[in-house]
Amino acid sequence: MARTVSDMRSVALAVTDGMLHFELSVAHEVFGVAPDAVTVPWYDLSVCGPDTVPFGRFRLEPDHGLDRLRDADTVIVPGWADVDVDPPAELVDAVRTAHERGARVASLCTGAFVLAAAGLLDGKRATTHWAHTDVLAARYPEVEVDPDVLYVDNGSVLTSAGKAAALDLCLHLVRLDHGSSIANTVARRLVVPPHRSGGQAQFVTAPVPDQDGHPLTALFPWIIERLGRPLTVEDLARQARMSSRHLGRHFRAATGTTPLQWLLAQRIRHAQELLEKTDDSIDTIATATGMGTATTLRRHFNRTLGVPPDTYRRTFRTRTRRPPATATTRPAQGRQAQGEETI
Known part of the structure; x- marks a missing residue:
């Protein structure tokens, strides 16, 4: 009963x-x-x-x-x-x-x-x-x-x-x-x-895929080193020396997702690290992760992890501080005006 x-x-x-x-x-x-x-x-x-x-x-x-x-x-x-x-x-x-x-x-x-x-x-x-x-x-x-x-x-x-x-x-x-x-x-x-x-x-890591000999093996670290820059699918395809469509197929096979979705996941992962280990402002972290603005970072962060960046920082704050990250180039408005999709 x-x-x-x-x-x-x-x-x-x-x-x-x-x-x-x-x-x-x-x-x-x-x-x-x-x-x-x-x-x-x-x-x-x-x-x-x-x-x-x-x-x-x-x-x-x-x-x-x-x-x-x-x-x-x-x-x-x-x-x-x-x-x-x-x-x-x-x-x-x-x-x-x-x-x-x-x-x-x-x-x-x-x-x-x-x-x-x-x-x-x-x-x-x-x-x-x-x-x-x-x-x-x-x-x-x-x-x-x-x-x-x-x-x-x-x-x-x-x-x-x-x-x-x-x-x-x-x-x-x-x-x-x-x-x-x-x-x-x-x-x-x-x-x-x-x-x-x-x-x-918010507790799941998003590692770089490890597939030796894969056509995109060299591309993954290249992207990670440039998370603070505006990147398009065309940029990634050019670096990988293949067409955008071919890139998409390889990316789906290697990561289970699209190039832009994977890039966004890496930006969020990097933002998590900065929130945990630095005193950088949300604006600075948005720039360092290629999000451009604090509003954009908060929107993607909250949608992906279910919590805003400030709440995440309070939850995962460590006592060891990393030196503040150097601000990198903001997304170039001209690239987006030409119709290329960036994240």
């Missing part, structure tokens, strides 16, 4: 051999112990598994078997270590049965593979660690995989992205059950922000 929010008291961690330790520990920390300042009844947490589970150099003794999942209000499935193999059938069956009986089911990181195997994500939007989103989408085509978000809430089925995003989802569940004030209290105890802006795209 369906539960109401006020009933969400019992939480069961579904554990088996092969579970990721960090995600399991995060869930146990959030739901297992109430902060001192919280006076409302806290969760009744149980660890459910078929047998003793290896846990690093230790061994974890579950409180109950997997059949106990069906009695829980909320079932948490921690990350699954080996996404190349199917999760245990008994775990998949237990999670499916719990959901059919009305439990809210949430996966942390690659725990989404367990939910997908149970059919709970069919026709739904879901996420997992960005490094495994392609695998999840290919193996379970009925699932709408979103690689950019920190977590997805479908009501009775929730999924989180990788690692630290597990904490974001756990705090979200506390917020749903007990309100923002108590969720903020839990976050303060854990010394983390109660809510993070943006998605996991």
Whole structure:
């Protein structure tokens, strides 16, 4: 039967051999112990598994078997270590049965593979660690995989992205059950922000493709050295000594995207580095990355990463400062007036 929010008291961690330790520990920390300042009844947490589970150099003794999942209000499935193999059938069956009986089911990181195997994500939007989103989408085509978000809430089925995003989802569940004030209290105890802006795209690097012998191998570093300059597809094609159409085909084969889209990704990546390691103003960074103006940088940055540059800087600021970048040439207006597309 369906539960109401006020009933969400019992939480069961579904554990088996092969579970990721960090995600399991995060869930146990959030739901297992109430902060001192919280006076409302806290969760009744149980660890459910078929047998003793290896846990690093230790061994974890579950409180109950997997059949106990069906009695829980909320079932948490921690990350699954080996996404190349199917999760245990008994775990998949237990999670499916719990959901059919009305439990809210949430996966942390690659725990989404367990939910997908149970059919709970069919026709739904879901996420997992960005490094495994392609695998999840290919193996379970009925699932709408979103690689950019920190977590997805479908009501009775929730999924989180990788690692630290597990904490974001756990705090979200506390917020749903007990309100923002108590969720903020839990976050303060854990010394983390109660809510993070943006998605996991801001944590994904955009490396230069490494393909020895590829016709564009020499072009990639040439572009990286000139990110502060206005560049067109014609410029890139001329440097590669091929036609623009031929360049586009090679670029799509090597990077999976178009020359201008890849160039924009490199500009954003460089802007991330400057925001993390320098005190440069947004205007200076816009010039150094070939964006031209702070307005253009903010528009592309926010659209790509889901957060504005200033928020990103506050999140990723390091103590080591890099000397301010030297401003490079601004985009030449004349080139654009001639009809050549630049980024």
